[in-house]
Amino acid sequence: MTDRYPAYDVLAKRWTESWNEATRKVIDRRLAVPREPRFFSASEWRTLGALCDRILPQPKDRPPVPLPAYVDQKITDGRLDGYRYAEIPPQGEAWRRGLAALEAASQEAHGASFHALSAERQDGLLHRMQQGDLTGEAWGGMPCDLFFEHRVIPDITHAYYAHPTAWSEIGFGGPASPRGYVRMGLDRRDPWEAVEATCGKEEARARRNNSRVV
Amino acid sequence: MRLSPTTGLGLGAILSLAALALTRPPPWARAASGHLPVRVPTPDPGAAVHAARRMNRAAGVIAASVLADSAVEHYRGSFHNKAMVIPLVTATLSLAASLHGNGDRQAAAHRLRDCIYAAAALTGLAGTGFHLFNISQKPGGFSWQNLFYSAPLGAPAALILSGLMGFLAERVRDTVPGQPPTIGGLSAGRVVAAVTTLGLLGTVGEAGLLHFRGAYHDPFMYLPVTVPPLTAASIGHAALGRTHRRRPLTRLWLRFTALLGFAGTGFHIVGVARNMGGWRNWRQNVLNGPPIPAPPSFTGLALAGLAALGLMQDHPDD
Numbered sequence: 322m323t324d325r326y327p328a329y330d331v332l333a334k335r336w337t338e339s340w341n342e343a344t345r346k347v348i349d350r351r352l353a354v355p356r357e358p359r360f361f362s363a364s365e366w367r368t369l370g371a372l373c374d375r376i377l378p379q380p381k382d383r384p385p386v387p388l389p390a391y392v393d394q395k396i397t398d399g400r401l402d403g404y405r406y407a408e409i410p411p412q413g414e415a416w417r418r419g420l421a422a423l424e425a426a427s428q429e430a431h432g433a434s435f436h437a438l439s440a441e442r443q444d445g446l447l448h449r450m451q452q453g454d455l456t457g458e459a460w461g462g463m464p465c466d467l468f469f470e471h472r473v474i475p476d477i478t479h480a481y482y483a484h485p486t487a488w489s490e491i492g493f494g495g496p497a498s499p500r501g502y503v504r505m506g507l508d509r510r511d512p513w514e515a516v517e518a519t520c521g522k523e524e525a526r527a528r529r530n531n532s533r534v535v
Numbered sequence: 536m537r538l539s540p541t542t543g544l545g546l547g548a549i550l551s552l553a554a555l556a557l558t559r560p561p562p563w564a565r566a567a568s569g570h571l572p573v574r575v576p577t578p579d580p581g582a583a584v585h586a587a588r589r590m591n592r593a594a595g596v597i598a599a600s601v602l603a604d605s606a607v608e609h610y611r612g613s614f615h616n617k618a619m620v621i622p623l624v625t626a627t628l629s630l631a632a633s634l635h636g637n638g639d640r641q642a643a644a645h646r647l648r649d650c651i652y653a654a655a656a657l658t659g660l661a662g663t664g665f666h667l668f669n670i671s672q673k674p675g676g677f678s679w680q681n682l683f684y685s686a687p688l689g690a691p692a693a694l695i696l697s698g699l700m701g702f703l704a705e706r707v708r709d710t711v712p713g714q715p716p717t718i719g720g721l722s723a724g725r726v727v728a729a730v731t732t733l734g735l736l737g738t739v740g741e742a743g744l745l746h747f748r749g750a751y752h753d754p755f756m757y758l759p760v761t762v763p764p765l766t767a768a769s770i771g772h773a774a775l776g777r778t779h780r781r782r783p784l785t786r787l788w789l790r791f792t793a794l795l796g797f798a799g800t801g802f803h804i805v806g807v808a809r810n811m812g813g814w815r816n817w818r819q820n821v822l823n824g825p826p827i828p829a830p831p832s833f834t835g836l837a838l839a840g841l842a843a844l845g846l847m848q849d850h851p852d853d
Contacts, residue, residue: 338816499812503611503822505684510613512818 326492327524329515329531331485337535339500339513347496348485356387360396360413361420364434368420369393371436375443376477386487391480392416406471408464416476419468422459423450429457492517582849583710583723584642589842590704590727594652595633596796597697597835601659602626603828604690611822612686618665621658622694629655629697636704642712644705652705656698662691683748689741693832696734700839703727707846715850724846728774731840735767735792738832749825755802758795763833766792770840779851782844789844793837799830 332348334340340348358366366389373388396413409415423446427435431442438446449455450473453466460468481487488495492515494502504511513534518527605626609619632651639645666686673681682688707723710716716723742759751757766788773785807824808814821827 338812338818341812500816500819501811501823503819504613509615 325517326489326515326531327518327528329489329492329534331488331493331495331515334495334513334535339494339535340496341499344496344498351483352485354387354390354394356390358389358393360393361389361416364424365417365420366393367434367436368424369416371438371443372420372423372447372473373477375440375447376473377481383486386481386484388477388480391483392476395476395480402475406467408462409467409471410461410463412472412476415463415468415472418459418461418463419465419472422455422457422461422463422465425457425459426450426455489515579849582845583707583716584640586716586723586842586846586849587704587708588637588639589845590700590707590839591633591636593835593839593842594697594701594704595630595637595835596838597693597700597832598626598629598633598655600828600831600835601690601694601697602630604693604826607821607826607828608687608690622662622691625651625655625658626694626697629694629701633697633701636701636708642708642710644709649702649705652698652701654698656695656702659691659694659696659698662694663688666691682744687741687745689737689744690829692737692741696730696737696832696836699730700727700734700835703730715852716846722778722847722850722852724778724843724848724850725774725852727839727843727846728770731836731843732767732771732774734836734839735763735770735833738836739763739767742830753802753806759799759830759833762788762795763792763836766837766840770843773844773847777851778847778853781848786841786844789837789840793834793841796831796834796837799833800827803827803830 335345335348361369369389369392373392377386377388379385396416401412405411410418424435426446426449427433427438427442430446431438435443435446446455447469450465450469453464455465482491485495487493494500494511494514500513502511502514510516515534516527516530518524602623605619605622609623612619614620628651632645632648636645636648666688669686670677670681670688673685675681703718703723703726706718707716707727710723718726739760742763746756746760749756766785769782769785769788773780773782803825804827807817807820807827810816810820810824812820814820
């Protein structure tokens with residue numbers, strides 16, 4: 322993966338005027354999420370971990386964003402979306418049923434647990450889930466494509482982009498409070514925003530500027 | 536310099552002696568008309584220079600306001616267009632010319648100052664045109680949204696006023712001794728008063744637009760849309776009215792407006808402090824908060840108005 326915002330680390334803003342006590346508290350809570358399951362069982366946890374690795378594969382050269390932990394926390398804390406499809410049960414129940422059904426489909430198709438499959442076989446099953454082709458008792462009437470589109474994708478991707486590691490990766494400035502934005506026009510950059518390295522020769526300049534962004 | 540009758544008499548006596556001592560007319564008098572100008576009644580030859588220096592100060596205050604304001608705002612605009620440095624250069628030169636003019640007691644226009652002031656006024660004119668063009672190109676054109684948040688029209692207009700006031704100062708300074716200062720055949724005092732009136736009204740328009748954008752959330756925000764219009768009416772009345780009056784009420788309004796310009800800067804400093812993060816977050820709040828250097832434009836215009844009243848009183852034309 323090419324680094325579009327070289328040397329940019331949003332956490333470097335921690336003690337600058339870009340963040341205040343409230344910001345630090347929120348980010349600390351987010352970084353301190355427990356890495357062990359509180360809602361899921363051990364087997365569900367393994368399936369969820371493998372599922373997250375296929376939805377958002379992460380580079381090996383940095384600590385990963387703990388995606389299963391965020392999904393677990395969302396359910397444990399009871400943070401709801403404010404709506405749900407009538408065919409999908411409440412989020413905790415939907416996840417339990419979906420993970421169990423995915424595991425059952427894996428056993429049926431390949432005679433092995435989902436987390437033990439090769440990436441290609443995992444992708445094959447997920448592709449069938451997305452197409453609505455997985456059926457069986459375990460789904461309990463929940464359409465697998467709706468589960469994929471409205472539970473799997475949002476819960477995992479929202480968790481990923483709520484983490485400072487993802488912010489540094491995409492050049493996002495982090496919370497806009499207390500510091501806001503001053504230059505609102507298209508393609509305008511405040512000095513406390515990340516610099517994008519658009520091509521090779523610009524990388525050194527971006528790296529230099531990003532090490533100064535606070 | 537306001538002369539008491541005794542000082543005036545003494546100065547008059549010295550001048551008469553000096554005039555007697557001169558057997559031939561000085562070079563400027565010969566160059567101007569070929570014969571000596573009419574000597575009666577003799578206006579104070581220092582009065583025009585004094586008025587010109589007051590106008591230099593007025594032009595300087597406006598230039599300083601424009602310099603600081605355009606530096607901050609164009610930095611905010613990341614000098615996206617290379618031409619955005621031009622007002623910084625011309626406003627700096629206008630400020631320098633004003634300081635030079637303030638220290639200069641010669642009764643003749645200075646060619647370099649003249650050029651600088653003209654360049655400043657033209658830059659302001661071009662800037663106003665450019666800002667107009669800029670707004671017209673934005674989606675929505677001349678909508679409230681764009682008038683509020685795009686390049687402001689009033690800011691480059693202030694540079695016109697600085698240049699114009701300095702240019703007029705040079706015309707006043709260039710007065711042939713013994714004759715009342717005129718600009719384009721009109722009494723210089725009336726012309727400067729008229730320019731001050733228009734300048735005040737334009738600046739009120741700018742302050743009104745941006746304070747409306749700020750929803751007049753602080754009652755003091757009404758001051759620059761109430762006091763300067765009354766001042767403009769007063770000095771405008773003076774520009775058209777009879778000249779040899781002291782007009783204490785107009786002077787009072789002008790002095791209050793001058794004070795208001797500086798007070799505005801104080802209020803804006805408080806306004807920046809009230810933004811989230813306050814002065815600790817100055818890198819954002821100086822840009823995002825109320826413009827600190829903008830209000831002294833009122834001070835500069837008020838100083839010009841006071842100079843105009845002085846000119847009209849010293850050189851009545853009715």
